[in-house]
Amino acid sequence: MVKNKKENKKTQTDGGRTKTVKKEVKLEQQLVLQPPRGMRDILPGDQPYWQQVRNALTKVSQEWGFGRIDTPIVEFERLFLRSIGETTEVAQKEMYSFATRGNDRVALRPEHTAGTVRAYIQHGMNVLPKPVKLFSIGPVYRYDRPQEGRYREFYQGNFDIYGEMDPILDAQVIQMASRLLAILGIKDVVFRVNSVGTPASRIAYKRALTRYFTKHKKSIPASLQEMITVNPFRILDAKDEALCALAVDAPTSLDSLDDESRTHFDKFITYLDELGVVYEHDVNLVRGLDYYTQTVFEIVARDTSSQRQYSLGGGGRYDNLIESLGGEPTPAIGFGLGLDRLVLEMKRINAQAYEAPRPRVFIVQLSELAKKKSLTIFAQLQKAGILTAESFGRGNLTSQLRKASRAGVDITLIMGQKEALDETVIMKRMLSGTQETVSQDKLVPILRKALKESIVVKKIK
Numbered sequence: 001m002v003k004n005k006k007e008n009k010k011t012q013t014d015g016g017r018t019k020t021v022k023k024e025v026k027l028e029q030q031l032v033l034q035p036p037r038g039m040r041d042i043l044p045g046d047q048p049y050w051q052q053v054r055n056a057l058t059k060v061s062q063e064w065g066f067g068r069i070d071t072p073i074v075e076f077e078r079l080f081l082r083s084i085g086e087t088t089e090v091a092q093k094e095m096y097s098f099a100t101r102g103n104d105r106v107a108l109r110p111e112h113t114a115g116t117v118r119a120y121i122q123h124g125m126n127v128l129p130k131p132v133k134l135f136s137i138g139p140v141y142r143y144d145r146p147q148e149g150r151y152r153e154f155y156q157g158n159f160d161i162y163g164e165m166d167p168i169l170d171a172q173v174i175q176m177a178s179r180l181l182a183i184l185g186i187k188d189v190v191f192r193v194n195s196v197g198t199p200a201s202r203i204a205y206k207r208a209l210t211r212y213f214t215k216h217k218k219s220i221p222a223s224l225q226e227m228i229t230v231n232p233f234r235i236l237d238a239k240d241e242a243l244c245a246l247a248v249d250a251p252t253s254l255d256s257l258d259d260e261s262r263t264h265f266d267k268f269i270t271y272l273d274e275l276g277v278v279y280e281h282d283v284n285l286v287r288g289l290d291y292y293t294q295t296v297f298e299i300v301a302r303d304t305s306s307q308r309q310y311s312l313g314g315g316g317r318y319d320n321l322i323e324s325l326g327g328e329p330t331p332a333i334g335f336g337l338g339l340d341r342l343v344l345e346m347k348r349i350n351a352q353a354y355e356a357p358r359p360r361v362f363i364v365q366l367s368e369l370a371k372k373k374s375l376t377i378f379a380q381l382q383k384a385g386i387l388t389a390e391s392f393g394r395g396n397l398t399s400q401l402r403k404a405s406r407a408g409v410d411i412t413l414i415m416g417q418k419e420a421l422d423e424t425v426i427m428k429r430m431l432s433g434t435q436e437t438v439s440q441d442k443l444v445p446i447l448r449k450a451l452k453e454s455i456v457v458k459k460i461k
């Protein structure tokens with residue numbers, strides 16, 4: 001009896017351990033089968049929208065004479081701290097920073113501008129004819145609180161112009177952004193604009209804000225109290241309801257603008273009027289990155305049905321950043337667009353997605369030799385720019401023809417053992433069902449002619 005009890009206990013303990021092990025395996029599997037929070041796959045079904053966005057960015061970058069630049073996703077952490085500012089929310093809470101095996105402090109880029117400026121200085125681009133225009137596109141990382149439209153890995157398209165001070169440039173980047181959105185079919189947007197002024201004006205503005213928030217210290221959460229003196233712009237920029245209410249009566253940047261800043265901003269506004277874009281002067285707009293001077297702006301999409309507003313992009317001048325990182329004094333302006341948000345907005349408004357070019361020819365092969373020869377024919381057609389589909393892994397005629405008709409091609413080429421030996425191929429017009437045998441060495445010109453006729457026939461029908 002006693003022995004039995006003991007054995008019983010033993011099995012129970014073993015059973016418990018097995019359960020724990022099973023749980024661990026399940027958890028391990030879950031971790032393997034999902035990406036980290038805030039990161040996601042962009043699946044083939046969504047790619048037409050992304051392709052459309054990439055095409056539009058590339059088109060606009062070419063129209064305005066931008067050169068493409070790709071910088072590393074990982075840079076030294078201090079590059080970001082010195083450019084976006086050590087006390088900003090992005091630097092303090094959102095950077096993916098770590099030490100490498102060699103003990104270098106690095107970070108995943110939280111935006112493109114810092115890396116682009118580093119490259120501009122490092123490669124001596126200051127000797128190039130001004131303005132120097134650089135464009136980039138790629139993933140950026142912020143340890144933000146994930147929700148729809150806000151991710152930890154997201155994509156930005158980034159445009160930066162170096163070497164010109166004139167406010168017409170500020171209007172030109174707005175014009176570019178506006179053209180880009182128009183190409184994507186996104187119409188209901190407003191450009192929120194403001195000026196934070198020259199560095200001297202910015203300092204005066206910062207002091208005024210510190211004075212104001214000190215007076216209202218009690219209404220500011222403990223976590224942000226330190227910012228009253230260190231970085232009051234962060235309190236102004238906070239999304240918290242009580243702080244937004246406090247911001248309403250806060251001093252605005254306009255009160256601190258010096259003559260130079262005022263003239264710059266007034267001219268910018270005159271150019272904006274000329275452009276005819278929808279804009280609003282938001283006197284509290286400061287943006288969350290420290291490098292901005294003079295003009296700042298944000299592009300906001302308005303969803304009238306849900307009253308939701310979110311920022312599709314933003315930017316501004318940063319006339320001091322290059323010098324502060326060790327380059328020669330160079331004015332600069334730029335903006336970044338959140339590509340994930342552009343795609344969301346396109347879907348929301350049912351904008352048309354890019355349609356990939358469809359194949360016009362399908363190759364059916366019916367023997368081992370025909371399969372081998374089909375490879376050469378496929379390469380020939382590809383070289384001639386004729387988009388071709390195939391199903392080389394299948395040998396069955398019916399299943400291949402089914403695939404051809406599903407692909408919606410105009411012409412199917414059929415090659416059996418006989419055609420492979422004769423160096424011919426059967427050309428079947430899918431619309432009329434007629435077929436003829438053609439020699440392989442004349443295939444490309446004959447196909448081109450047949451495809452042209454096929455378009456005409458389709459149009460007439």
Ligand code: HAM
Nearest residue numbers: 111113144150151154311312313314315334335336338
């Ligand atoms: P930003 O306003 O921090 O500016 O980011 C630009 C855009 O990136 C935002 O307007 C938004 O569309 C998108 N974005 C930001 N955070 C997220 C997120 N967590 N998930 C999805 N999208 C997001 C900059 O980054 C500046 N570097 C722009 C710039 C370029 N200024 C001068 N040159």
